[in-house]
Amino acid sequence: MTTPIISVEDLSKAYRLGIKDKTRDTLVGSLFAMAKSPFVNWKRLASLDTHSPANRQGEIVWALKDVSFEVQAGEVIGIIGRNGAGKSTLLKILSRITEPTSGEVKLRGRVSSLLEVGTGFHPELSGRDNIYMNGTILGMTKREIDGKFDEIVEFSGVEKFLDTPVKRHSSGMQVRLAFAVAAHLEPEILIVDEVLAVGDADFQKKCLGKMQGVARSGRTVLFVSHNMAAVQNLCGKAILLEQGSVIAFDSCSEVTNQYLGSTISAASRDMASCRLTGMQPVIESVELLSADGTPGATIACGSAATIVIKYKAPQPLPAARFGIRIENLLGENLIFLQSLMEHGVHIDMPAEGTVRCNIPELPLLPGTYFVWVGCASNETAIDAVDRVLEINIVGGDFYGSGRLPSTDNAKIVLRSRWDFPDTKA
Numbered sequence: 001m002t003t004p005i006i007s008v009e010d011l012s013k014a015y016r017l018g019i020k021d022k023t024r025d026t027l028v029g030s031l032f033a034m035a036k037s038p039f040v041n042w043k044r045l046a047s048l049d050t051h052s053p054a055n056r057q058g059e060i061v062w063a064l065k066d067v068s069f070e071v072q073a074g075e076v077i078g079i080i081g082r083n084g085a086g087k088s089t090l091l092k093i094l095s096r097i098t099e100p101t102s103g104e105v106k107l108r109g110r111v112s113s114l115l116e117v118g119t120g121f122h123p124e125l126s127g128r129d130n131i132y133m134n135g136t137i138l139g140m141t142k143r144e145i146d147g148k149f150d151e152i153v154e155f156s157g158v159e160k161f162l163d164t165p166v167k168r169h170s171s172g173m174q175v176r177l178a179f180a181v182a183a184h185l186e187p188e189i190l191i192v193d194e195v196l197a198v199g200d201a202d203f204q205k206k207c208l209g210k211m212q213g214v215a216r217s218g219r220t221v222l223f224v225s226h227n228m229a230a231v232q233n234l235c236g237k238a239i240l241l242e243q244g245s246v247i248a249f250d251s252c253s254e255v256t257n258q259y260l261g262s263t264i265s266a267a268s269r270d271m272a273s274c275r276l277t278g279m280q281p282v283i284e285s286v287e288l289l290s291a292d293g294t295p296g297a298t299i300a301c302g303s304a305a306t307i308v309i310k311y312k313a314p315q316p317l318p319a320a321r322f323g324i325r326i327e328n329l330l331g332e333n334l335i336f337l338q339s340l341m342e343h344g345v346h347i348d349m350p351a352e353g354t355v356r357c358n359i360p361e362l363p364l365l366p367g368t369y370f371v372w373v374g375c376a377s378n379e380t381a382i383d384a385v386d387r388v389l390e391i392n393i394v395g396g397d398f399y400g401s402g403r404l405p406s407t408d409n410a411k412i413v414l415r416s417r418w419d420f421p422d423t424k425a
Contacts, residue, residue, distance in 0.1 A: 002072060002073070003108065004070035004071055004072050004073075004108075005071060005072060005073040005107070005108045005109055005188065005189060005220050006069075006070065006071035006094070006105075006106070006107055006108075006189065006220065006222075007070050007104075007105070007106040008067055008068055008069050008070070008094075008103070008104075008105050008106075009068050009103060009104045009105075010066050010067075010068055010102065010103040010104070011064055011066070011067040011068065011090075011093065011100050011102075011103035011104070011105060012062060012064050012065050012066055012067070012100060012101050012102045012103050012244075013062070013063045013064040013086075013089050013093060013098070013100050013101050013244075014060050014061065014062050014063070014101045015060070015061050015063055016060055016061075062244050063086045063089040063244050064086045064089055064090060064093075064100070064244045064245075065243075065244040065245050066103070066245065067086075067090065067103070067241075067244070067245065067246055068246070069239060069246060069249050071220060071222070072220075073108075073109075073188070073218065073219075073220055074215070074218045074219065074220060075220055075221075075236060075237060076211070076215045076220070076221040076223065076234055076235045076236050076237075077220075077221070077222050077223070077235060077236075077237050077238065077239060078223050078224075078225070078231040078232075078234070078235035078237070078238035078239070078252055078255075078256075079091070079222060079223070079224045079238070079239045079241065080224070080225070080226075080228070080231060080238055080239070080240055080241070080255065080256065080259050081240055081241035081242055081247075081259070082242070084243075085241040085242055085243065085244070086241050086243075086244040086245075087193075087224045087241055088115065088193060088224070089244075090241070091113065091115055091191050091193055091222065091224060092115065093105060094107065094111070094113075094191060094222065095111060095113035095115060095191055096111070097113075097115070107189060108188075109187070109188025109189050109220070110139060110186075110187045110188050110189065111187055111188075111189045111191060112134075112181075112182040112183070112185060112187035112189070112190055112191070113182065113190075113191035113192070113193075114175075114178050114179055114182040114191070114192050114193065115191070115193040121134075121166050121174065121177075121178060122166075123165065123166055123167035124165055124167065125165065125166065126162065126163045126164060126165055126166070127156075127158060127161065127162045127163070127164065127166055127169070127177050128162050128163055130166055130177070130181070131145065131149065131152055131153075131177075131181055132145055134181045134182075134185065135148075135181075135185050140185060140186075144186075145185070148184050148185060148186070151184055152177075152180045152181055152184045152185075153180075155176075155180040155183075155184065155206070155210070156173075156176045156177040156179075156180035156181075157176055158173050158176060158177050161173060172203075176203060179192075179207055179210075183207075183210050183211065183214060186219075187219065188219055188220060189219070189220045189221075189222070190211070190214055190219060190220070190221045190222070191221075191222045192207075192211065192221070192222070192223050192224070193224045194224055194225055194226060204230075208230060208233065208234055211223065211234055212234060215234070221234075221235075223235060227330075228256050228259075228260060228329070228330040228331065229330040229331070229332055231252060231256060232252050232253060232256055232330065235252045236251070236252060237249065237250065237251060237252055237255075238250070238251075238252045238255035238256060239255070240255050240258060240259050256329075256330075257329070260329045260330070271283065271284070271285070271385060271388065274385040274386055274387060274388040275383070275384070275385050275386075276384045276385070276386060279381070279382065279383045279384050279385075280313075280382050280383050281383065282311050282312065282313045282375060282382050282383035283309060283310075283311050283373060283375060283383045283385055283388075284310045284311055284312050285308075285309075285310045286307065286308070286309055286310075286371065286373050286385070286388045286389045287307070287308045287310075287389075288305060288306070288307055288308075288371075288389055288391060289305065289306040289307075289308060290303065290304075290305060291303050291304040291305070293306075297389075297390055297391060297392055298391075298392045298393075298394060299362055299391060299392070299393055299394070300393070300394055300395070300396030301362070301363075301364060301365060301366060301393055301394070301395055301396035301398050301404060301413065302361050302362065302363065302396045302397070302398030302413065303361070303362060303396055304358070304359065304360055304361065304362070305359045305362045305391075306356055306357065306358050306359065307324055307356070307357045307359070307371065307373075307389070308354060308355075308356050308357075309322060309354065309355040309356075309357070309373055309375075310353075310354050311352065311353065311354075311355065311375060311383075312351070312352045313351045313352070313382070314351065315351055316348065316349065316350055316351045317348070317349040317350075317351070317375070317377040317382070318346075318348050318349075318377060318378055319346035319347075319348065319377060319378045319379070320339075320346060320347055320348065320349040320375065320376065320377045321338060321339045321340040321346055321347070321375070321376050321377075322338070322339045322355050322357075322373070322374070322375045323336065323337065323338040323339070323373070323374045323375070323376075324336070324337045324338075324357055324371060324372070324373055325337075325371070325372040325373075325374075326364070326369050326370070326371055326372075326391070327369065327370050327372065327387075328367065328368075328369055328370075328411065329367070329368055329369075329370075332411070334364070334369070334411055334412060335363075335364075335412070337357055337359075339355070339357075349377075361398075362393070363398075363412045363413045363414060364391075364393045364411075364412055364413075365393065365404060365405070365407050365410060365411065365412065365413060366393050366394055366395050366404075366407070367392075367393055367407065368390065368391070368392055368393075369390070369391045369392075369393065370386075370387040370389065370390055370391070371387070371388060371389035371390075371391060372384065372385070372386045372387065372388070373385050373388055373389075398413050399413075399415075
């Protein structure tokens with residue numbers, strides 16, 4: 001059995017919430033507090049070594065609790081979970097930025113991490129100096145850094161500002177340079193947090209491509225992101241954290257589906273919870289009808305469907321339009337339908353009524369999807385409700401051949417005609 005490149009065993013991290021000491025409000029109280037502080041601090045430090053229920057409440061918060069897992073060399077692992085689940089704390093411990101309260105971490109290789117904009121950069125030094133400083137910290141020689149220098153600069157796209165102190169760089173420039181340094185100095189382990197969200201779409205695509213290249217070269221990548229599409233595209237396995245504990249560590253698709261399913265089931269489906277901030281409560285209900293007019297949430301691939309929107313406004317809606325967007329579990333927009341596109345003109349609507357969107361063939365592969373609905377009047381958005389309706393698509397004979405493409409190859413189905421003119425009859 002091969003030795004894992006990362007071993008985490010019973011890892012825990014505790015933080016103490018701020019406590020106001022009212023005895024320091026007076027001079028006598030401050031002097032008294034100074035005298036007893038060594039004993040108080042020793043007692044509080046000793047209490048961090050236990051996981052008693054008393055310590056889990058009040059002033060001590062456990063960001064991580066008994067986390068254990070192993071990562072083999074060359075694996076690309078996604079780390080996912082809700083905000084506050086402990087993802088960033090775990091990466092900081094693995095990057096040796098902070099020490100654990102208890103437990104053990106073994107890293108068998110050089111670690112390069114990018115946890116926030118400017119991580120590991122000295123603000124007073126230029127970009128050029130920071131490249132060499134980071135390489136030296138990773139244990140590289142000047143000759144090794146020289147060999148990678150031009151590639152780092154080209155990837156970052158900040159050559160014009162290379163000799164300017166990084167404190168004068170924009171956040172986007174800093175993250176471009178920081179990622180270029182972290183990814184190109186050939187660490188055995190690359191750790192990347194959600195910081196990529198700072199960059200623009202082109203840069204994010206470029207970074208994902210580079211991380212795929214790092215993974216193909218046999219190096220190990222730990223990637224934290226709320227972008228499930230990026231996680232599934234990059235990672236082979238994923239770790240799901242919840243309240244500081246590992247809930248699942250399995251194939252990426254299994255874990256992301258488990259995470260998205262738990263998020264969805266926890267969310268309320270009532271109209272108020274789905275309504276976007278600042279919108280007026282005009283849309284009263286959204287319903288899915290199958291081809292025979294039966295209400296439900298399950299439709300066969302390629303079958304007809306109707307989405308029925310009931311609305312009630314305080315006054316008529318002149319120059320109105322309604323829109324429907326369908327997205328997948330990962331939040332990727334797949335289909336957008338709008339009344340203006342079909343009719344070419346706006347429609348004057350009464351204050352109260354029903355709108356029906358008839359779809360002759362729903363071209364979605366088997367899976368779970370969500371519907372966003374919005375309405376506008378006189379070019380002004382009035383109401384919008386997100387993920388107000390869940391649609392479950394099951395297998396159907398869309399092509400009449402009994403076959404469907406796999407979800408790895410496509411997200412929707414589309415009719416086409418194939419001719420073979422060189423084939424003899």
